[in-house]
Amino acid sequence: MGIFRSHRRTEQLMDALTYFVLGAIVLFAILPLVWVFITSFKPESDIVTATLQYLPQHITFDNYLTLWRRSSFPTLIKNSAIVATMTVVICILLGTLAAYAISHYRFRGRDRLMLFFLVSRMFPVVLLLIPLFVMMKNLGLLDSHLGLALAYSSFLLPLCIWMLKGFFDAIPNDLEEAARIDGCTRIGALFRIVLPLARPGLVATAVFVAIGAWNEFLLALMLTTSQGSRTWPVGLQLMVGEFQLPWGQLSAGGMISILPVILFFGLVQRALVRGLTSGAVKG
Amino acid sequence: MSSRRQTIDRPVVAPNWGRSSFYALIDRLALISEGRYWAYFLLIPSMILLLAIIVYPIGSGILLSFRTMRLTRPDLGTPFIGLQHYADLMRDPVFRLAARNTVIWVVLGASSQFVVGLITALALNRKVRGIWLIRILVLVPWFLPSVVAGHIWALMLDPRLGVINDLLVKVGILDQYRSWFSNPVTSLPTVLTVDLWRSFPYFSLFLLAGLQAIPEELYEAASVDGAGYWQRFRQITMPLLAPVIVATVVLRVIGLVNSPDLLIVLTNGGPGNSTQVLSLFAFQTAYTAFNFGYAAAISVVILLLLMAFTVVYVRVSGAAKG
Numbered sequence: 344m345g346i347f348r349s350h351r352r353t354e355q356l357m358d359a360l361t362y363f364v365l366g367a368i369v370l371f372a373i374l375p376l377v378w379v380f381i382t383s384f385k386p387e388s389d390i391v392t393a394t395l396q397y398l399p400q401h402i403t404f405d406n407y408l409t410l411w412r413r414s415s416f417p418t419l420i421k422n423s424a425i426v427a428t429m430t431v432v433i434c435i436l437l438g439t440l441a442a443y444a445i446s447h448y449r450f451r452g453r454d455r456l457m458l459f460f461l462v463s464r465m466f467p468v469v470l471l472l473i474p475l476f477v478m479m480k481n482l483g484l485l486d487s488h489l490g491l492a493l494a495y496s497s498f499l500l501p502l503c504i505w506m507l508k509g510f511f512d513a514i515p516n517d518l519e520e521a522a523r524i525d526g527c528t529r530i531g532a533l534f535r536i537v538l539p540l541a542r543p544g545l546v547a548t549a550v551f552v553a554i555g556a557w558n559e560f561l562l563a564l565m566l567t568t569s570q571g572s573r574t575w576p577v578g579l580q581l582m583v584g585e586f587q588l589p590w591g592q593l594s595a596g597g598m599i600s601i602l603p604v605i606l607f608f609g610l611v612q613r614a615l616v617r618g619l620t621s622g623a624v625k626g
Numbered sequence: 627m628s629s630r631r632q633t634i635d636r637p638v639v640a641p642n643w644g645r646s647s648f649y650a651l652i653d654r655l656a657l658i659s660e661g662r663y664w665a666y667f668l669l670i671p672s673m674i675l676l677l678a679i680i681v682y683p684i685g686s687g688i689l690l691s692f693r694t695m696r697l698t699r700p701d702l703g704t705p706f707i708g709l710q711h712y713a714d715l716m717r718d719p720v721f722r723l724a725a726r727n728t729v730i731w732v733v734l735g736a737s738s739q740f741v742v743g744l745i746t747a748l749a750l751n752r753k754v755r756g757i758w759l760i761r762i763l764v765l766v767p768w769f770l771p772s773v774v775a776g777h778i779w780a781l782m783l784d785p786r787l788g789v790i791n792d793l794l795v796k797v798g799i800l801d802q803y804r805s806w807f808s809n810p811v812t813s814l815p816t817v818l819t820v821d822l823w824r825s826f827p828y829f830s831l832f833l834l835a836g837l838q839a840i841p842e843e844l845y846e847a848a849s850v851d852g853a854g855y856w857q858r859f860r861q862i863t864m865p866l867l868a869p870v871i872v873a874t875v876v877l878r879v880i881g882l883v884n885s886p887d888l889l890i891v892l893t894n895g896g897p898g899n900s901t902q903v904l905s906l907f908a909f910q911t912a913y914t915a916f917n918f919g920y921a922a923a924i925s926v927v928i929l930l931l932l933m934a935f936t937v938v939y940v941r942v943s944g945a946a947k948g
Contacts, residue, residue, distance in 0.1 A: 353855060364749040365760055372764050375778045378789060395792040437672040444668035465932050466684050467884050469908040470925035473690060473918045474683035497679040529659035558771035560887050565913055576773040590781055597774040608769050612762055
């Protein structure tokens, strides 16, 4: 009896501790975002004050309207969307084929290839950047959407292949074999059996790649030089540097640009988390 | 299956030339797919792209570190200078400072993020109400771009308008507002705090996945044998989680060493190089000084340090595991 009672007390203590930790950590993760959200609806007179104004005196949409109408922000968002879409198309198209081959066939150099994808993360961005810059310049791809999308693929394609391999590994081989016995060619089995089954994984990976491309800062800073292809993280940073962007508008810009990230992430978080973790566990 | 396949191979409707060439292509692909080189065939497109955007640039980047290349001085050309850049690095006081800061940045960054991430993962692994929503909320900072993450904290830590200053003064910890980023003593710890906020969810996510892969029966058996919570944690959780811990720590260290994004947004290495790290030094050398050869040499040193770290860390943790 004594053992059971102390056991139950420990359990209750652990539950209390769990709630405390979860509460604290959620506040830590979310409060900064809440603060920016509030700030984005404050008029400048409520932000720049002698004593800090926690809640706005009156809610205003001016920050959003000014940023959208008076600055290059819409162009930046459009550029980012184009580059992210191109990156997703490149990575998913090539990555699907490669990940399927790695997942389903045993061939020489297979393990070494997967290791190379991991090791490729170790290369410093600047080491990659300088030759890429020279290369893009020679090819006329500097300051273009395609050039940036190709540069993004250098870190997103290996990641994409790792994730997709995890999803393909989860599809039982029997189904494909049954189709093969029924006279399906290998390519037929890939398109009719494997890809439809892997669709949730493909969508999750595509979203992951899109978020990576949407958020990228360093490569874009160096490989874009004009309004024509500049992405929003670079544009926002430059606006802060050059025009001393007011806090209200900066907050509004932040909210606009993370909205698609949170939206997409919310939509596919279950499959995304599964995809990320299956790769990690099998590591 | 077979009947559907025939409609693809032999169209019933008389095809025009364009369509038949399409089917010819499909047939040809189907034929290749039966051959023994099918796997390689699927890999070719990715390999060509990765050769062009990773292998070739890295190779020429390493070669570049042995050459002079300054975009602002095209008159110098790109002569081979051997190990000159590396010799210069050894004498460069900024490089030495950046190397020291990098060690502090990585050790404090990785350990703080790991500890908070592990505690969070353990809490997230318990079955409580609404856990799915909590999991999403906790993960959000990791999916934010560094530019937004940086400015969120710059706003909260602002020396005149910052809410954190205000709260700390109200609670009584500070007597007046501080300028966190422009004080060389507080600048690095402050940026580390921002990175803790942004990156602890990475550890939470992967360690949670590792925890969920541990079979429930092991804990039940240990409980029956009278093992307490702490004992179960040490005897079951930690050993089984070890491979995931090693992998996540290696990847996080690589991330901390290689990405100066947050520092570019928040401090740009200042004040007085107090937040200067190697990756940022390499980036500034390339991006503002346009000294590509020197920047490449710094990057090669970073790469060598990372490789050495990874080999040693994986060996040591493997040996510790037994």
